[in-house]
Amino acid sequence: MIGGRVLSVRTRWLIPVGLGTFLLGVYVFTYPIDPSWSSIQQHIPSTWPFGPGRPGPPPDSNSDWNPHPPGPPPPPNSHWNSWTEKTGSATAKESDYIYPHQNPASPLLVEVDEEKRNAVVDAFKHAWGHYERKAMGSDEFHPIKGVGTNLTYSGAGIGYNIIDAIDTMYIMGLKTEYETARKWIKEHLSFRRKGSVSTFETTIRVLGGLLSTYYLTSDQLYLKCAEDLGSRLIHAFDTPLGLPVSHIDLANPAEWKDSWGNMKVCPAEIGTLQLEFRYLAQATGNETYWRKVEKVMEVIDRNTFSNGLVTGDLSLKDGSFFNTEIRLGGRVDSYYEYLLKQWLQTNRTEPFYDRMYSKAMAGINDNLIQQTPNQKLTYTAELIAKRGVKIVEWTLRHRQEHLTCFIAGSLMLGATTSGLAPGVVKASVPPRPEEFMARGLRDWNTGTELLETCMKTHDTATGLAAEIVTFKTEESPPHAHGTDEEERDWFISGNHINSKGAFWAPWDAHYLLRPEIVESLFLAWRLTGDMRYRNYAWNVFQAIEKHCRLPEGGYASVANVDRLPVKHEDKQETFFLSETLKYLYLTFSDTSVLPLTDIVFNTEAHPLPVFTPSTIKPGLS
Numbered sequence: 191m192i193g194g195r196v197l198s199v200r201t202r203w204l205i206p207v208g209l210g211t212f213l214l215g216v217y218v219f220t221y222p223i224d225p226s227w228s229s230i231q232q233h234i235p236s237t238w239p240f241g242p243g244r245p246g247p248p249p250d251s252n253s254d255w256n257p258h259p260p261g262p263p264p265p266p267n268s269h270w271n272s273w274t275e276k277t278g279s280a281t282a283k284e285s286d287y288i289y290p291h292q293n294p295a296s297p298l299l300v301e302v303d304e305e306k307r308n309a310v311v312d313a314f315k316h317a318w319g320h321y322e323r324k325a326m327g328s329d330e331f332h333p334i335k336g337v338g339t340n341l342t343y344s345g346a347g348i349g350y351n352i353i354d355a356i357d358t359m360y361i362m363g364l365k366t367e368y369e370t371a372r373k374w375i376k377e378h379l380s381f382r383r384k385g386s387v388s389t390f391e392t393t394i395r396v397l398g399g400l401l402s403t404y405y406l407t408s409d410q411l412y413l414k415c416a417e418d419l420g421s422r423l424i425h426a427f428d429t430p431l432g433l434p435v436s437h438i439d440l441a442n443p444a445e446w447k448d449s450w451g452n453m454k455v456c457p458a459e460i461g462t463l464q465l466e467f468r469y470l471a472q473a474t475g476n477e478t479y480w481r482k483v484e485k486v487m488e489v490i491d492r493n494t495f496s497n498g499l500v501t502g503d504l505s506l507k508d509g510s511f512f513n514t515e516i517r518l519g520g521r522v523d524s525y526y527e528y529l530l531k532q533w534l535q536t537n538r539t540e541p542f543y544d545r546m547y548s549k550a551m552a553g554i555n556d557n558l559i560q561q562t563p564n565q566k567l568t569y570t571a572e573l574i575a576k577r578g579v580k581i582v583e584w585t586l587r588h589r590q591e592h593l594t595c596f597i598a599g600s601l602m603l604g605a606t607t608s609g610l611a612p613g614v615v616k617a618s619v620p621p622r623p624e625e626f627m628a629r630g631l632r633d634w635n636t637g638t639e640l641l642e643t644c645m646k647t648h649d650t651a652t653g654l655a656a657e658i659v660t661f662k663t664e665e666s667p668p669h670a671h672g673t674d675e676e677e678r679d680w681f682i683s684g685n686h687i688n689s690k691g692a693f694w695a696p697w698d699a700h701y702l703l704r705p706e707i708v709e710s711l712f713l714a715w716r717l718t719g720d721m722r723y724r725n726y727a728w729n730v731f732q733a734i735e736k737h738c739r740l741p742e743g744g745y746a747s748v749a750n751v752d753r754l755p756v757k758h759e760d761k762q763e764t765f766f767l768s769e770t771l772k773y774l775y776l777t778f779s780d781t782s783v784l785p786l787t788d789i790v791f792n793t794e795a796h797p798l799p800v801f802t803p804s805t806i807k808p809g810l811s
């Protein structure tokens with residue numbers, strides 16, 4: 191059964207029937223009409239990019255609408271957070287705003303940048319087309335050899351690449367590609383594939399992709415497949431405490447049971463399933479999915495440190511955290527991301543998650559946020575446990591993963607929702623300082639500063655950011671890291687050893703086509719309307735085009751971002767199609783496409799709707 195709420199949310203989009211004729215006009219102009227395609231499209235949210243230009247004027251526009259409202263131009267090199275340095279308090283002067291906002295009660299709408307958006311669509315076609323010709327149906331793709339591989343023992347795939355990419359096709363309006371992908375799902379997709387797959391990766395990429403495509407299209411095919419997959423994955427939660435095991439056999443989902451005994455899991459893999467299973471519950475009306483993932487959050491909440499932080503490892507048996515490492519990168523990252531997004535997903539009706547989120551952000555602020563002594567770059571460090579006889583001592587390690595850069599945009603999103611002052615329902619674009627409560631302002635500033643630092647990590651030979659950077663501290667001796675890196679406040683660990691550009695590259699030096707920085711740029715762009723973020727995103731895209739694009743088709747990872755000519759590695763990760771190119775596309779779309787007020791992106795960039803729980807009553811408060 192489809193939850194009534196889903197339908198009523200959808201009908202909202204059908205209300206402006208008055209615009210219908212106009213929409214259809216634009217639509218006919220943009221795509222050759224095909225009845226089945228257009229019948230799918232009528233279910234797309236009103237935010238659907240109907241080709242160039244948006245239907246009708248923005249709701250608050252006067253006739254002289256201008257995407258860049260009049261006002262003093264930003265001073266050179268200024269950005270939002272510079273005002274705190276100047277004033278040091280929460281009261282800002284009018285002159286501190288980048289874009290003074292005429293009507294703060296209404297969203298700022300900024301037009302599409304068609305040329306750049308089309309360049310991103312072209313990149314998607316280049317990446318997908320090569321996969322479709324060479325490896326259609328395979329889970330993973332190696333674009334240089336032009337071959338695919340599958341994740342299961344049986345040698346058959348689970349639709350990993352196709353399902354991860356299909357909603358991007360739909361959002362980009364790539365009809366031919368979309369129909370090909372849908373046909374594959376309809377005719378070939380099966381989850382009765384023997385082998386061990388990751389509960390987490392399968393949930394965020396496959397379940398998430400099916401659910402978002404269902405949300406966008408209302409096509410029951412996707413919900414049916416999602417329910418089939420969900421009913422298999424749900425067996426992962428059959429452990430004494432209800433914490434899911436990391437891997438599961440989709441063909442025989444109950445079989446893992448013998449081996450769960452001494453398993454360690456990480457917060458990201460058990461705390462990044464909730465958006466997907468909660469929406470599955472909402473869409474099917476089956477409460478089981480909701481309760482299973484909710485229970486996990488209750489167990490985590492009972493076991494976090496008093497400052498809201500967690501380490502990367504906890505016991506599946508008793509839920510306790512091991513004293514290993516406290517950080518924001520791999521193993522933990524999306525756990526923090528989903529604290530905020532669970533609260534947003536249910537339309538801010540579950541204060542439980544808001545409390546967990548704000549406590550964790552305070553813990554991060556107090557313990558992990560650092561500044562370089564030289565250029566004053568804000569960055570995130572890690573805390574490493576050193577075990578003595580009785581006590582555990584935590585020491586800082588000044589290492590930041592590319593993955594960690596998600597936190598910049600997440601802090602900004604959190605500041606403009608969870609961090610709003612009492613009585614402020616919606617933040618302006620850009621937000622005004624007085625709209626924040628103290629912790630909102632703190633997180634906004636930290637987020638914008640971290641994003642600047644993440645952009646600084648693109649100061650490499652290729653303009654691509656490394657997988658891991660290490661920041662220089664008072665203690666790092668001068669010239670310790672190779673003469674070519676003196677200018678920077680950070681270095682790529684291990685890279686000075688082969689400064690002659692040998693074949694070997696340390697892991698830290700890779701670029702794997704990751705999305706986290708463009709994800710944060712997209713959020714920053716939407717929340718501020720500040721062109722600097724669009725420009726940054728364009729620079730990142732240009733570097734990808736220059737160094738990752740393969741002439742025959744596809745995009746490859748780069749082994750060392752700081753060495754030219756680049757050495758490619760033979761992998762085009764599915765998240766390049768699902769996340770990197772989607773966030774870039776959305777950054778150059780107009781701001782009404784998938785508005786942040788109506789949707790939450792899962793950690794794989796699959797958009798899911800915000801809804802108010804009705805049939806299912808949330809159990810944590």
Ligand SMILES: *[C@@H]1O[C@H](CO)[C@@H](O)[C@H](O)[C@H]1NC(C)=O
Pocket residue numbers: 326327328329338339340345346347348349378
């Ligand atoms: C992976 O599995 C799919 C079927 O699910 C099949 O079409 C494809 O050929 C397989 N790829 C490889 C490399 O075996």
Ligand SMILES: *[C@@H]1O[C@H](CO)[C@@H](O)[C@H](O)[C@H]1NC(C)=O
Pocket residue numbers: 420421422424476477478479
């Ligand atoms: C709800 O989902 C669970 C898990 O897949 C399943 O066992 C149960 O039969 C479903 N309930 C209904 C009413 O469909």
Ligand SMILES: *[C@@H]1O[C@H](CO)[C@@H](O)[C@H](O)[C@H]1NC(C)=O
Pocket residue numbers: 199537800801802
């Ligand atoms: C969210 O809540 C607000 C105010 O309580 C309400 O106006 C809005 O319709 C809700 N949105 C959804 C998607 O349920």
